[in-house]
Amino acid sequence: MLENMIKEVAPKVIGWRRDMHRHPELSFEEYWTSDYIENALKEMDGIEIQRPTKTSVLGIIKGDKPGRKVGLRADIDALPIQENRDDLDFVSEIDGKMHACGHDSHASMLLGAAEVLSKNKDKISGEIYLIFQHAEELPPGGAIEMVETGLFDDLDVVFAQHIMTTKPIGEIHIKSGAVTANSDTFELTIQGQGGHASQPEGAIDPLVIGSRIVTQIQDIVSRMAGPLDNLVISITNFNSGTGAKNVIPHTAEISGSVRSLDADIRELAKEKIEAIAKANCEVYGAEYDYRFNYGYSAVLNDESETARVRTILDETFGQDRVIESEKMMGGEDFGAFTANLPGVYILLGTYNEEKDYVYPHHHPKFGIDEDAFIDGVRAHVNVALGLGLNN
Template structure:
């Protein structure tokens, strides 16, 4: 079953909406214009609108034309990234330092397209809730919506999400059962030494040497501590120390990220970073303070719902155009919080070749408007299949 004809008919509208949102990006919890646009469209379609969860969140509620007690939720994220855009096309960002570099503009519009179609046809039994979430890019908007009663106010049996994926051809989908996105944690290490003249290093405890040893040593967490069957990434992303060429500084500061899928490996990596930093510092005559911040948990797909999602994708794209065991990504996703509360699945829709400049979070990225009716057709078919009977 290809793209739904009715959705293909309003492809131009979807493109216009997407480009308007792209031109006016708003970062986490500042999506006032975007959420107002979403709410206005939903109301125009005749869908019941609820606003205010996580500040700028919007939920649209639609009942089918047949009675039924079942309900599901479909989720799209709305926020942009705090980064400049280098594109020169007409719909490039008009908000300096803000850009839709992850495709959330397209995610929002694909779900709006499905909402429009389903509001016209209502060919399902039960209820669908369209969840437009703020603050995915590090803000944890999914967690906040859950904490503020998303599933108490809008009870559902299942929840579904979708992300565009550069490198996956247009017209294709992909997913997998189990972990699909990683837990995203942060660490900070402050190393204290004894500063002094660079010409007299024997009278100092050099925190740059301490930090260099720590950076090398924590790489052994993946190579020598974690079960090789279980993935872990520990990356140091910042290292700051010193202010002059002839001064050994008093302290150094470094930070980074930990990416894992397994809860035990997640805790093990945290423990080993602290042990290594403090142990190396003491051995070389200094001291270390280590701080951690737990980020998003791993996004773990449920088996039955993933089978449903990928089967629906096959109906839309054809069986040969759906990958059922895509390798998990070390990127993070706060849809994880919704999957901790309700069974569901998070899949990927092809955005086309991953050429330079068209990768996620790059200054030249742009969502591919060609896939808007593909994604909207997937969402619509998912509702019609899952809610086929009351």
């Protein structure tokens, strides 16, 4: 019966997704999207609806049997990207904005699960929280705002899934422990002393100092962290000068990203970047200003809950389709949930070369094989029912 209901809701899931795809909204601006989701939930029976923030939605389904409180989370925001596909009749209608990471599909799959679950309260143990989260794409993210409302303090476990165009359609990827990385940034300004290019001895050259800092920062990865510590530091901006060929500039600005899987390694990187900057500036008599900006925390899948979810997925899809996931150095603000309560985050494959759904996330030609959506609904429904049990 459940499977039939899941199949019946599949066309609606596609319709919801296409509506949201036409109307992408950026982080913290999801007013149309959140209203659309709220209205869809209102058409379902017995769902208590709240608005934790201005652009997020929470739906609560109370089961007929005692059990645990289970959260199902989907992000809903889009990206500042101009869509470049002419083979779809539901492309973005908003110039310069696009659902290029699949959040429209996440929201629609959770709506599909909501409809199925709302019709099966007799099968639900405990309560199911349907979490439609805003602003995943803009650090520090909307998840931390939702967590800080206190609405989720009593949850026993929270579950999320993300479509993945690098994984073949039909595959479901899961692992225990760190799934995504701590995703931080830093900014460094070197204050030297400008001068004429013919008299460098009378200047304090921030370009020379900055160049040394840039190369030495890579030593943090290769010589200060261990080879298995999963640390990536990338310098992404180095700006100085006015374009004049005969002027040593006053300042140089360096910024970049720091990705790590471990809290101690995160702090090591933060401290060593400043130590390198301080030492080099002292040698040349320069001053510096350093800021380390904490972004997303790593998504940490709880060992016990992940084992339960893996069993549910094995039974739902078959063990041959449930794959051990790899660590990813990308960021995801679901880590704000897993930092506060047990959580499980899985990946849903959507790569399909035959349909030209091969482009990576955040690409102007990004697309999703909609045949994968029914698996997303299946995962939400069966995980919600299974995790609600007190065993």
